[in-house]
Amino acid sequence: MAGGELIAEAIATLVRRKPDALLGVATGSTPLPIYEALAAKVRAGDVDASRARICQLDEYVGLPAGHPESYRSVVLRQVIEPLGLAEESFMGPDGAAEDVQGACEAYDHALREAGGVDLQLLGIGTDGHIGFNEPCSSLASRTRIKTLTRQTREDNARFFDSLDEVPHHVITQGIGTILEARHLVLLATGEGKADAVAHAVEGPVAALVPASALQLHPHATVVVDEAAAAKLKLADYFRATYAAKPEWQGL
Ligand SMILES: N[C@@H]1[C@@H](O)[C@H](O)[C@@H](COP(=O)(O)O)O[C@@H]1O
16 A cells, blocks of 8 residues: 555545544655645545644744745645535644744644644654754653754745745754654655665664664554665565565554
């Protein structure tokens, strides 16, 4: 089964058990198949997601309100509208706030008040970042402002007219914040992610590879295609484990 479909089914299972589940969503190209598969399930009446709540992982700082590439706009377009949810069921950090630090603290607080994230979707940057936690982010970090590396700005320039338009600053859930979600699900596809995946999954836990923090979480799932799995030393073991996975366990 394709990764997007697999994860959409895990989300559907969660929402059937807990209709008002808080689902943390990621942006980027990778998670799109998840959102498409989930919306298809909703349209088919396979799952009722009308009470689900959605929260954002990160946001650019300083883009004008309503900018099409602000992550708020992206999530509204790619998740909220296709699932038929109201904007009120969606929360994210305020990237346009004058008091950025206050907006970060308020978002961490809001996530806790909402009962915590039930399932957090994650992609991975080519440099191993999760959310916008760039290399050497503290593994205990909370939601805060970060400065993007040149590589991440270049990776994300495809969504803007030019590299110059990609903001330098972002707000991101911290690694410590992300680790508080009850289930972490990271999807990585394509050969460009193979090094980052291998370092995150099989390398030492290190701030240099923020995604390696998933090794500290009691319930973290990494879903990869063959290309993204290409540098995993234990790929055969992972395949055998997945093939023998008890069905009751879910993802
Ligand atoms: N902040 C986002 C991350 O959450 C995402 O994982 C990453 C990879 O994006 P893509 O899936 O397009 O490779 O892009 C951005 O940096």
